Amino acid sequence: EVQLVESGGGLVQPGGSLRLSCAASGFTFSSYAMHWVRQAPGKGLEYVSGISSNGGSTYYANSVKGRVTISRDNFDNTLYLQMGSLRAEDMAVYYCARDSSGWSYYDYWGQGTLVTVSS
């Protein structure tokens, strides 16, 4: 069974940093691109970042570019999102999602981890 389990969310002050993790199991992690998607309270889904299966290509939304770094460990089956210079508008539930390949729809999602940015 495919499972994606996020962790690392929590309360952080404006300007602070946080590293999110997504532990993957039930599939060959190194064969799939992965993505982070967030959802602010009461708002829609927003693409954050993506990474190719071997980590050689990364993608970022303009809203986070320069403040966020996506990475992966294919030996440990874990996806990461290092977030810095956090702002109030970064407060959201962060989901990791598996890229299906081919059409690149997201076929599996984690349960999400909440990032709260507040002083």
Add this chain to the structure above:
Amino acid sequence: DIQMTQSPSSLSASVGDRVTITCRASQSISNYLHWYQQKPGKAPKLLIYAASSLQSGVPSRFSGGGSGTDFTLTISSLQPEDFAAYSCQQSYSTPNTFGGGTKVEI
């Protein structure tokens, strides 16, 4: 970046109603358009991929259509479990982008 515009942002409907949600892309995305359902406090769930292909396990009352810039998600006969939020997403180019969402309410 490709902008995705969904309409309406919310709608009220009754059980048994036929419901159609539209999604428009700011440029042609061929058929690289996917639909997700999300219930409160839960992760999104894939319904339709490649504009019109039904994901395994999704009821046949859900259907998708369109290509290029204009797409639709139709629920042929709304069921109680369908009251949720629906979002479209393009994967034609990175960054992949989502529509603003449509909340289907009773």
